[in-house]
Amino acid sequence: MKSQEIRKQFLEFFQSKGHLIVPSAPIVLKDDPTLMFNNSGMAQFKEYFLGNGTPKSKRIADTQKCLRVSGKHNDLEEVGIDTYHHTMFEMLGNWSFGDYFKKEAIHWAWELLTEVYKIDKDILYVTVFEGSEEENVPFDQEAFDIWKTLISEDRILLGNKKDNFWEMGDQGPCGPCSEIHVDIRSGEEKAKVSGRDLVNNDHPHVVEIWNNVFMEFNRKADGSLEKLPARHVDTGMGFERLCMVLQGVQSNYDTDVFSPLIEKIEKITRAKYTIKAKDDEEEKINIAIRVIADHVRAVAFAIADGQLPSNTGAGYVIRRILRRAIRYGFTFLNTKEPFIYQLAEVLADQMGGSFPEIRLQQHLVQNVIREEEASFLRTLDQGLQLLENVISDTKEKTVSGQKAFELYDTFGFPIDLTALILRERNYELDEDGFDKAMFEQKTRSRAASEVSTDDWTILVPGNTETFVGYDLLVNEVKITRYRSIDSKKDGRLYQIVFDHTPFYPEGGGQVGDKGTLLNENETIEIIDTKKENNLIMHLTKQLPTVVNAAFIAKVDKRLRQDSASNHSATHLMHLALRSILGTHVEQKGSLVNPNYLRFDFSHFAKVTDEQLKQVEDFVNARIQEQLPLEERRNIPFQQAVDEGAMALFGEKYGDSVRAIKFGNSVELCGGIHVKNTADIWHFKIISEGAVAAGIRRIEAITSDAVKQYYNNQEKALAEIKLVLKNPQDSIKAVVSLQDENAKLKKQLEVLLKDKARNLKGELASQLEEINGVQFLATQVDLNAEGAKDLAYELGNLGKNLFLVLATAENDKPMLTVYISKELAAAKNLNASQIVRELGKHIQGGGGGQPFFATAGGKDILGIPQALEAAAGFINK
Template sequence: MTGHELRQQFLDYFHKKGHTIVPSSSLVPQKDPTLLFTNAGMVQFKDVFLGKEKRDYARATTAQKCVRAGGKHNDLENVGRTARHHTFFEMLGNFSFGDYFKEGAIPYAWEFLTEVLKLPKEKLWVSIYQDDEEAFEIWNKAIGIPADRIVRLGEKDNFWAMGDTGPCGPCSEIIIDQGPQVGCGKPTCAVGCDCDRYLELWNLVFMQYNRDASGKLTPLPKPSIDTGMGLERVAAVMQGVLSNFETDLFVPLIRFVEDISEKRYGGNEKDDVSMRVIADHLRATTFLISDGVLPSNEGRGYVLRRIMRRAARHGKMLGLDNPFLHKGIQVVVDTMKPAYPELVDHCEHVTQVTLNEERRFRYTLSLGLELLNKVLSETRERGERVVPGEEVFKLYDTYGFPLDLMDEIAREQGLALDMEGYERAMEEQRARARKSWKGSGEATVDPSYTALIQALPPTEFIGYETLEGEVEVLAIVKDKTRVETASQEDDVELIFDKTPFYAESGGQVGDKGVFRAMGSDGEPVEVAILDTQKPVSQLVVHKGRVKKGTVQRGQKGKALVDPDGRQRTALNHTATHLLHATLKSVLGDHVKQAGSLVAPDRLRFDFSHFSDLDYREFYRIEEMVNQIIRTNMPVKTFVTSLDDALRRGAIAMFGEKYGDQVRVVQVGDFSMELCGGTHVRASGDIGLFKLVSESSVAAGIRRVEALTGPGALEYIQRETERLRSISLLLKAAPPDLVPRLEKLLAASREYEREVEELKARLARAHVEDLLDASREVNGVKVVSARVEDLDAKGLRNLADTLKDQLKSGIIVLGTVEDGKVSLVTAVTRDLIDRYHAGTLAREVAKVVEGSGGGRPDMAQAGGKNPGKLKEALEKVFEIVEGT
């Protein structure tokens, strides 16, 4: 049975049992900053289990893409060294949201394994939580598993929790005995041993309690089920192999590595580890980039970069010095496209991003070698034989330089690495990461908002139809505390029963405006609404300041949105949709939104693309958007099911979380996106679109900024005025500005050439005087003098001339420019065994309160005390005398 057949059989089985097949969610958890990556099947249902979200089904089944390579769940260092650890894997799962419980989950799992997959019952064991008598009874009495094959384990192994608080419960694992031939051979080997004999196949989690902050467990009103079974692990069992890497899900990748390395898998363990690492990491790389993650120096991008560079390093160990990973992306796509056809569309983009990162890593290695050699040189200069651990960690962590290569180069030079210091620095970094990254399930929303949403009805949004409405103040929050009233100049957060104010979402900023009412004392009340936010689903918070009177809970009044701000924001939001569609049209389908800002005064759009825009692309994009504006296409919105919207071709934004019903914004036949924002009625309302900048914000991510409508017109007028000022300054009409500037620049270059020539003549005039002033110290001719009217470059040229004239000697030249000292030191080649120009520069610079350094034959230094230049130049003779 192939891996793809196994996946489909699992989904089909549970579908027949009344479960809804839910597609895999993105590897980037949607709106869940507590997780680096989706690492289990239950992640996309987290809010359902917590009671924050309702679905129209109570049973679900999934084949979920997962990555465990950072944060709390991190298998990276084990990958390649074991038969079953992976960065990317698929988790098969079935879920019950208050529907069936243990009495359903256990028989389903047993039936699928023994009746559908036909695994031998006598080889299957189960583990349960030590106090879970209910699970024991079902396994023993209903299923018929002998008591001696039901193992009771403690909380560490068989009790699952979403976090320190919240839903939790006992779990039961189904285990297969693969036989003593694959075990550790120890007499104590049994279920729970770390060897591969007793292989965990399927974990059934029984969510039946809620744990509070004190640790107290309270039964949940509707217990739920969350199960997970690794596809790769079950595929290995079904295909009769002892390693996941020998299944059909990995064999094509292993063959690919064999072909490019000209090595055979199974030849030796060291090469096998490298092949497994590359095969695994190619899968993770492909799926992560396909889901919108790009290599970077922080967060998810940093983990992806580590995965890619670890694979590249193992390629180097196999003798692959040139970029090769990008060639393997197609192999992953061909292997996985039956289940994930979207990979085909993303293949070119993933390949290009991978190639770019490989090239960047080659550059990093080159830079790292330069920095490593500097560190090794400095270690030797200090008379030490061990490279400090902090320096080792910096080269590894900041520059991505492989540790084993560092160790090899150091040993070649007779030095060792301080590995204890390195481990300390690594642990300090891990501690910082743990402190800054909240673990899975920990709340990131202010508890005061959670309490509000539980106490208040959902806020009704009426802002699509109107910019004002009669509302009631349901709650007032001041300094994170609910209050009954707030007075003039108080900063408050107001929650209304309904609102015309759009809360910040999907890149669109929150509305501003005013709330007006009549106080109980007959005095007018006015609250300036400065921002509108939605800290939790269905709760709209209006942040503002009381300008007049006293606002009270229960007060009724009028909420009015600033119409100009809303209109300008709508122009920019619709223009953002047009820009997105245009970028895909001009640059390719690999373009994906990576972030946006839609404000009244501007729009900003981040997107995936592997190179900067040339001026032709820049203007083509701008012209195409304006063309759509001129055609005045109608902008329509409608609500439909998510499946229907996607079938129609609507673009779903990366990282957004959608319900079963979604709002679609369509601009003619040009653009269709899922969007909850506010828009114009026709593209012509935008008036004008002007791109103002394009830049890089991260590896593989570009950013464009643009203006629309009145803002675009104002920008063009400012630029026109600036052009007029330049024309007046250069005394040339706008059409003649370029020729005029070219003429001026040519003249400027000629003047610079003449100045350099005069400086060279001046320097040559100094040569004879300086040679005459040389002294012989320790049998060495030394020129140490102050030179006027030369900059640092002039000093270097003069030093080179003096070296040629002296044939053998030391030169130190100093000058003062803009109140700062510049020094150049030079040593002829025959003397560099005795004197080091860099060391000489450092010593002399100390006198003028500066620093410097450089090569053995030429170095530079600077200082901030010109008054001590004479003393510094005299110091040269002492240094040469004492060396």
């Protein structure tokens, strides 16, 4: 059975059981501060389990794109080494929100596996929770009794808290679970060891495929459990593992989920993937191919959902995954040029039917991956040179763990590649020193980000919160719940929830509102507003003295107006870019705050100055037209799209949405906007540049920020005029100054060339012969270009010259090494390596070619030592 059919049958089965089929949420979570990525099928339904929202149906099923590479669920290091862990995977799931419970969940799971998919009952085992005295949770007798009606008792195993009690996190809904495991070993292997003994023991052919979680409890901050008001079912089945079972193979990578990718990798790299490796070399190639096939899925889907590789947060995780794939190709498949990007086409063909975003975003995915590959391959090349320096500085045969960590941390050079190269060179790595440096860094990072959260104190039960901020800036409110949080970074803060709030929570690129909470007795500053699990939380540094009193919530009007101005201008600019550059332009990220707006968009060339001017003119024309805001709230998503509203890839939209319209600009947006484009006053682009392959970024300002910008420009112009002694025509004066400077530069170049030629004779007489080499190391009063000219002039005198020239223009030391090509070959001398060694004396470094290289530095006082050390290379 093909994977597409397996997925289709799952969804159709649960649809027949009254489940609403919903699409996968984006793999990247943009508005959940507790998670970077969707790491399980239930992540998009958290608010329903917590009782902070009402699901569109009490029964839901889907297939969810998941990513597990950070936090509690982290399988990255196992990926590729074994055949059943993955970074990105699909989680097939069915949910009950206060509807059916254990009996239905278990019976339907068994029916689907054994009657629809026709899996042999004799290869299945199940587990139930054995209970925990520590948690005061009893043995799951109910699940055990249900299973006894379906499977023989010797195939029902008891599981401990680690294996059979599932928790969302340190706090929140949780409960016992019942897993279904499959044993696909051969009959011969089964005869030797019972499958019972291999369940939950990391055997590649005895694996869990389905977990049925019975949400009954809430984990409180003190670790205790309390009963939930309603019982839920949360199930997850690993799609890739299910395909392995149904397609009769021994590895997820042998299924048609991965085989097209593996075949493409084989074709590109000419490496051969073998189902059963005969030796270590074959297994290394197998692992590399598995890593690449797995990782490209994670990276491609993340990019398609709007997350670009970067140096921070979720972007760093994606970059790390891709670099791991590149490194495996570089080391074990001997790939020195970008190639992983070519796999995006295979993914689009293979999965575009179920996940249309991967097909629609294919070209963006390819361009981003290709640029990242090229960049990291250059980093690997640089890292190899730096590692050579480290090795040459090592007196013993053990390389410092701290040095290896610096290569890893500063340059992204993988530690396993460092260890591999050292072994090949008969060096050892101080692994303890590396682990210590890594631990210290993680400890610093963890300390900086560590947050502990207390339980909610609930004053008004139920989900009573309403956002009124589209219409009001000031509103009477009551506190419905609050809790304290302790952060190493910010200290103790409080999260407060109101019954009706005018404060907009951070989301959709717009920052959260600030303002005050006040009554006749006190005023409390609200420093930020965020949304988590469908709750709008107002952050303060103190609690009100009387929390159940009546308050006035007041949004900072000036900050709100500036944010609204920038947000509305963002919509107008999006339309302008699509009108001027083409409809391929799509938003790929944004930031809207009171000070400026930032907008990332897909485009594969620099936006010219003329095009930027056209964008500015387009937006300002819409401002001058005084277009009124046309807003439609709570309209069906599909209706809004059919009527022309633009929906963005990677955003999670509900069934009902809000559409914002200014003239021809129509977008789905939950943010705050001006009532009329005239309120924006004026729009000015400050900068444009690249942030990734195929992604450009524009930063712009509006309203008062534009006024301040022009005031600063006027002030700067006045200062320039003063420096130029108040000419009548400032532009003409600057052009004249530039012309004069250009003429003087040319005259200086001629003088320096003359000076170099004059020095040639003087320095030729200072050459001394050492071991058959014409040698000279001296400091000259020239700039770097002059030193280069002089070196080549002296180089014409013979074929055995070794020359080192030092210069100190503007107190910046520079070393120039020239070696006759014939001498370099005969004496095994390399100017690039030599200049790096000499550069250490001036606290610098450099490189070049074997016969000519330069190095810059910081310490001018080190020049004498560098010149003195030069002779040592010949004396050796």
